[in-house]
Amino acid sequence: MPLIPLPRSFYAREPHAVARALLGKLMVRVDGRGRLRVGRIVETEAYHQSDPASHSYIGQTPRNQIMFGPAGYAYVYFTYGMHYCMNVVCQQEGEAGAVLLRAMEPVEGIAAMAKARGIELPLQPTTKQLRSLTSGPARLAEAFSIIRTRDNGIDITRKTSGLYFADDGASVSKIITTTRIGITKAVEKKWRYLIEGNPFVSK
């Protein structure tokens, strides 16, 4: 099945709708040699501008300006002095919303993911070992070689960007919501979305 990038209209909605809709979709990375890395999204978090936990809450700054632009672009930030995290920008221009990708199920290019993570995998990796590749926002960013200087602000609706999202028709069993992870503000909001029972979610 050909993987067609999801259109900009998919992202031009409020973050909760996008966070929910992204579950079960594929993230596709094509590197310079044309090799594919593909993961199925199993966990997301929604962040909108009026949300104290969001980077956009304080208003536009050089760091977060991508979130204030049009939907369908990547917002990549650097945190804790060593980690990158991958978001998709949603909502309409002028309103800064984003969805953080928190966990994926590795689908294709597993060897390349392991190499990017600096992990040695056996020929027949266990579920636990596959989990360690992409079950966490910084882990999946590293597995897909996502870095701020190259990937922040790229257009994720174009195949030529080398990073986009696609629908392979897979259905999602059941979506549940919980509180978000690793934040200190608005901790009570249940704005984390995940596929119930999926072994690849974080924590």
Add this chain to the structure above:
DNA sequence: GAGGAGATCGTCT
């Protein structure tokens, strides 16, 4: 399996 410390630097006050 749970819990805590340390790593390490860009960003904003």
Add this chain to the structure above:
DNA sequence: GACGATCTCCTCT
């Protein structure tokens, strides 16, 4: 000058 949308490693149980 403080702290973060995190991860790994180590210790203790």
